[in-house]
Amino acid sequence: xxxxxxxxxxxxxxxxxxxxLTSLKYKLGEFSRxxxxxxxxxxxxxxxxxxxxxxVRSRFVKPVPLNYNMRNIALVLIGLCxxxxxxxxxxxxxxxxxxxxxxxxxxxxxxxxxNLKISAVLIGIALVFQRFLGLNLPLF
Amino acid sequence: xxxxxxxLSLLLSFCVAPAAFAQAYPTKPIKLIVGxxxxxxxxxIARTIGQKLSASLGQPVLVDNKPGxxxxxxxxxxxxxxxxxxxxxxxxxxxxxxxxxxxxxPFDPDRDVAPVSLVGKVPVVIATTATSPYSSLSKLIxxxxxxxxxxxxxxxxxxxxxxxxxxxxxxAAGVSLTHIPYRGGAPAIVDVxxxxxxxxxxxxxxxxxHHNSGKLHVIAAMSTSRSSILxxxxxxxxxGYAGFEASVWYGLIAPAATPKAIIVKLHAEVQKALASAEVxxxxxxxxxxxxxxxxxxxxxxxxSERVRYEKLIREANLKPS
Amino acid sequence: MDxxxxxxxxxxxxxTLQNLMYCAIGCTVGTLVGLLxxxxxxxxxxxxxxxxxxxxxxxxxxxxxxxxxxxxxxxSVSAITMRIPHASSIVACIDxxxxxxxxxxxxxLFTAGVSSFIGGTVAIVVLATLAPLLGEVAxxxxxxxxxxLIFLGFVCVSFVTTGSLLNGLAxxxxxxxxxxxxxxxxxxxxxFTMDLSFLAEGIGLVSIALGCFGIAEVVKxxxxxxxxTPFNGKIKLMPTWxxxxxxxxxxxxxxxxxxxLGILPGGGPVxxxxxxxxxxxxxxxxxxxMGDGAIEGVAGQAAADEAAARTSFIPLMSIGIPENAVMALxxxxxxxxxxxxxxxxxxxxxxxxxxxxxxxxxxxxxxxxLNVPLVRYWLSVFKIPFSVLFPSILFFCCIxxxxxxxxxxxxxxxxxxxxxxxxxxxxxxxAPPLMLGFILGPMLEEYFRRxxxxxxxxxxxxxxxxxxxxxxxxxxxxxxxxVVAFFLPSRKRKAALLQAEQ
Numbered sequence: 001x002x003x004x005x006x007x008x009x010x011x012x013x014x015x016x017x018x019x020x021l022t023s024l025k026y027k028l029g030e031f032s033r034x035x036x037x038x039x040x041x042x043x044x045x046x047x048x049x050x051x052x053x054x055x056v057r058s059r060f061v062k063p064v065p066l067n068y069n070m071r072n073i074a075l076v077l078i079g080l081c082x083x084x085x086x087x088x089x090x091x092x093x094x095x096x097x098x099x100x101x102x103x104x105x106x107x108x109x110x111x112x113x114x115n116l117k118i119s120a121v122l123i124g125i126a127l128v129f130q131r132f133l134g135l136n137l138p139l140f
Numbered sequence: 141x142x143x144x145x146x147x148l149s150l151l152l153s154f155c156v157a158p159a160a161f162a163q164a165y166p167t168k169p170i171k172l173i174v175g176x177x178x179x180x181x182x183x184x185i186a187r188t189i190g191q192k193l194s195a196s197l198g199q200p201v202l203v204d205n206k207p208g209x210x211x212x213x214x215x216x217x218x219x220x221x222x223x224x225x226x227x228x229x230x231x232x233x234x235x236x237x238x239x240x241x242x243x244x245x246p247f248d249p250d251r252d253v254a255p256v257s258l259v260g261k262v263p264v265v266i267a268t269t270a271t272s273p274y275s276s277l278s279k280l281i282x283x284x285x286x287x288x289x290x291x292x293x294x295x296x297x298x299x300x301x302x303x304x305x306x307x308x309x310x311x312a313a314g315v316s317l318t319h320i321p322y323r324g325g326a327p328a329i330v331d332v333x334x335x336x337x338x339x340x341x342x343x344x345x346x347x348x349x350h351h352n353s354g355k356l357h358v359i360a361a362m363s364t365s366r367s368s369i370l371x372x373x374x375x376x377x378x379x380g381y382a383g384f385e386a387s388v389w390y391g392l393i394a395p396a397a398t399p400k401a402i403i404v405k406l407h408a409e410v411q412k413a414l415a416s417a418e419v420x421x422x423x424x425x426x427x428x429x430x431x432x433x434x435x436x437x438x439x440x441x442x443x444s445e446r447v448r449y450e451k452l453i454r455e456a457n458l459k460p461s
Numbered sequence: 462m463d464x465x466x467x468x469x470x471x472x473x474x475x476x477t478l479q480n481l482m483y484c485a486i487g488c489t490v491g492t493l494v495g496l497l498x499x500x501x502x503x504x505x506x507x508x509x510x511x512x513x514x515x516x517x518x519x520x521x522x523x524x525x526x527x528x529x530x531x532x533x534x535x536x537s538v539s540a541i542t543m544r545i546p547h548a549s550s551i552v553a554c555i556d557x558x559x560x561x562x563x564x565x566x567x568x569x570l571f572t573a574g575v576s577s578f579i580g581g582t583v584a585i586v587v588l589a590t591l592a593p594l595l596g597e598v599a600x601x602x603x604x605x606x607x608x609x610l611i612f613l614g615f616v617c618v619s620f621v622t623t624g625s626l627l628n629g630l631a632x633x634x635x636x637x638x639x640x641x642x643x644x645x646x647x648x649x650x651x652x653f654t655m656d657l658s659f660l661a662e663g664i665g666l667v668s669i670a671l672g673c674f675g676i677a678e679v680v681k682x683x684x685x686x687x688x689x690t691p692f693n694g695k696i697k698l699m700p701t702w703x704x705x706x707x708x709x710x711x712x713x714x715x716x717x718x719x720x721x722l723g724i725l726p727g728g729g730p731v732x733x734x735x736x737x738x739x740x741x742x743x744x745x746x747x748x749x750x751m752g753d754g755a756i757e758g759v760a761g762q763a764a765a766d767e768a769a770a771r772t773s774f775i776p777l778m779s780i781g782i783p784e785n786a787v788m789a790l791x792x793x794x795x796x797x798x799x800x801x802x803x804x805x806x807x808x809x810x811x812x813x814x815x816x817x818x819x820x821x822x823x824x825x826x827x828x829x830x831l832n833v834p835l836v837r838y839w840l841s842v843f844k845i846p847f848s849v850l851f852p853s854i855l856f857f858c859c860i861x862x863x864x865x866x867x868x869x870x871x872x873x874x875x876x877x878x879x880x881x882x883x884x885x886x887x888x889x890x891x892a893p894p895l896m897l898g899f900i901l902g903p904m905l906e907e908y909f910r911r912x913x914x915x916x917x918x919x920x921x922x923x924x925x926x927x928x929x930x931x932x933x934x935x936x937x938x939x940x941x942x943x944v945v946a947f948f949l950p951s952r953k954r955k956a957a958l959l960q961a962e963q
Binding site for chain 1: 627628630631634635637638641645647648650652653676679680683684847848849851852853855856858859860863864867869870872873875876879880883884887888889890902906909910913914916917918920
């Protein structure tokens with residue numbers, strides 16, 4: 001399963017299946033009077049075929065190892081979602097601090113002082129956006 | 141949408157009349173949703189009224205076009221917006237028709253929206269190209285009778301007044317025409333001029349410039365009397381189908397829970413706008429008229445039209461195509 | 462010589478102090494707006510439209526037009542420097558960003574600026590000489606022809622992506638299905654929304670652009686582990702003469718392609734940048750460098766983009782038909798001012814028409830002048846160490862997403878697409894075709910369904926119309942050629958192998 005080409009094909013087929021099977025829930029209609037499910041089904045089928053072709057092709061070309069590192073993307077995503085959740089329930093300043101501190105773990109080096117400085121500058125920028133550009137930011 | 145507004149208003153603040161700043165409402169720009177693409181009749185009327193409102197309210201009125209699904213996307217967006225008077229919508233008849241046309245009903249026009257004011261109405265016209273064989277309604281009907289279901293007609297969308305008007309008229313005439321929906325009058329007109337579709341039913345406001353330039357040929361006006369703008373065009377009654385008059389009405393609505401005081405204020409400002417010579421002249425120049433009424437009367441109109449459409453749609457078994 | 466008299470007449474109107482000021486404001490606001498992630502010309506013009514009611518007609522139209530093509534240029538700056546695209550600068554993310562990685566940001570921005578100038582100038586010549594004639598082109602295109610044109614755009618991505626035709630088409634189709642999320646335009650059915658009300662209007666373009674490009678790129682840099690060193694070298698802005706010579710042919714090719722595709726309604730300008738890039742990749746002297754930070758990769762698409770932005774005014778002003786959402790707003794601006802755009806507009810309001818055309822060239826010069834100091838300002842971003850820069854980029858992505866609808870839920874969508882973008886990147890799938898599919902997908906569905914409705918479900922109607930038939934033939938030739946090109950070398954290799962064995 002560590003073959004990039006194979007995983008890519010399977011991934012595309014999975015997307016095609018998710019959308020294709022969901023589109024069966026909607027009315028298909030006929031070609032002369034296509035329902036809401038017709039076009040998504042056609043496109044999903046095409047995508048499935050391309051995924052299948054990619055899988056078949058992966059049998060014939062040299063395997064390429066798949067590299068991934070879930071740590072960094074996870075940290076960044078937690079930072080973004082935490083920003084949204086904290087901004088909704090507490091305020092955006094907390095969100096900014098959380099975003100900076102959380103995502104910085106993904107960086108090559110970690111420094112609390114630097115993070116505090118970045119947070120301070122970003123909060124300043126957010127204040128400018130709110131006061132002078134009229135952005136509707138829930139800062140407090 | 142309404143972010144960055146201050147940056148922009150700072151740059152251009154000299155453009156907006158600084159009147160009425162002292163009052164509580166409005167303190168920020170108002171969003172006016174339109175369910176059809178820009179440049180169409182509803183959009184033009186929304187912008188004309190919006191221009192008057194932004195001058196009298198002292199806050200910019202921003203038109204936000206959300207076309208598609210016969211204005212259902214726009215109505216949904218209005219209903220989901222906070223009922224604080226900062227989100228309004230310029231609607232047409234579709235709001236009354238869609239509750240019966242779409243299944244399950246996407247919303248309830250009596251419950252989910254608050255009427256603010258009726259604005260005016262414009263008659264529906266049926267047009268074709270200058271070189272078309274269907275140069276009159278009678279020629280169209282005889283052609284449609286000899287080949288049922290083969291003649292297409294374009295409209296601004298499912299459930300739009302022109303769509304319903306043509307369906308009802310065709311049923312009465314005993315012919316069947318195929319409906320091709322668009323996202324507004326302008327793209328429908330392009331495909332008719334380009335010869336993709338032989339007929340178009342739109343409101344007079346959108347068809348007139350192309351009729352005047354000779355690219356379109358209006359064959360019937362669904363108004364009660366001949367329009368002074370289109371003296372050579374017979375009305376639908378003259379063509380033998382009295383009772384199938386249809387006009388598109390336009391009105392301003394708000395989310396249902398909008399405070400009464402805001403509706404009263406908006407209603408008063410709309411009445412002022414409707415009384416201006418400019419708005420009257422624009423409506424009259426396309427054979428339409430302004431219709432100032434109370435908010436309650438407008439609510440009754442939405443309801444009575446809904447009852448009427450419900451019956452017609454059920455009898456004709458109309459479905460969105 | 463009529464044109465020269467007319468243009469002189471136009472410049473008389475464009476060069477009044479007042480109109481010069483409106484042109485300058487428009488270009489500046491447009492450029493600034495283009496720089497901010499999430500705010501495109503469409504939202505800006507709809508915001509500013511009500512504020513222009515009290516400006517004189519010519520001034521307000523000149524300003525709105527300035528915002529439009531100014532934003533078209535400003536867009537490319539964030540694409541080149543941070544790999545955050547707007548609809549009009551997707552292709553700039555490929556070679557433009559590669560040039561940035563090689564420390565040639567200044568050159569990339571200069572190339573984009575000069576090419577935009579060339580593209581704009583060519584388009585204005587087209588606009589001034591052929592406007593009434595070319596307007597009629599829009600009437601020739603029916604739904605089948607638009608389908609064919611969009612398919613051709615999709616096939617163009619096979620040249621654009623550095624990978625294979627298969628990967629490019631796969632990503633385009635993923636983009637198309639993502640574009641389907643939301644309320645169906647015909648039946649009103651909510652599709653793939655998982656009953657989430659904020660998905661009813663579809664996924665925001667900004668979420669996809671920021672997620673698949675901006676956030677994915679940040680994580681890619683983080684994964685590579687090394688701190689991207691702050692750029693301390695001398696900022697090189699002007700190209701050398703040989704470099705400059707490379708801009709010209711590519712920009713001219715792009716201008717011609719952009720001028721033509723700009724006239725066509727729908728996805729014209731979006732397709733134009735991909736088409737220009739594909740042509741450069743095929744015919745440029747430096748095609749081996751394309752995708753790797755070639756000057757041509759920036760020049761051609763920038764010129765096409767700018768040219769298409771100008772010529773898209775043609776259908777509006779000559780036949781009164783707006784060809785995209787921005788032009789529809791311009792049409793509303795005309796009508797609110799009491800001017801009906803259409804066949805009689807040039808005759809009725811020559812001062813407006815020629816004034817606007819002339820002001821476009823004035824705006825062109827203005828953008829070029831405005832550009833140089835801004836480039837220096839933008840380059841200073843690269844003196845910030847990456848460990849400081851990346852939390853800030855994430856912050857701007859959040860603010861950009863949020864401010865579109867003032868909705869915090871949109872940030873979750875952006876985060877989701879950050880994850881998707883990361884997966885795509887790791888799987889060797891390129892994001893630009895995804896954007897193309899996402900933008901053109903809904904149009905494709907509309908035209909596709911309409912054509913089948915008109916032809917009563919007859920697929921041969923796609924091939925029998927002259928325009929769509931020709932376009933599909935071109936597509937067949939391109940795909941056939943790709944397949945042949947795929948098998949030919951392998952056969953040669955086999956032959957060589959056989960020879961070696963013998």
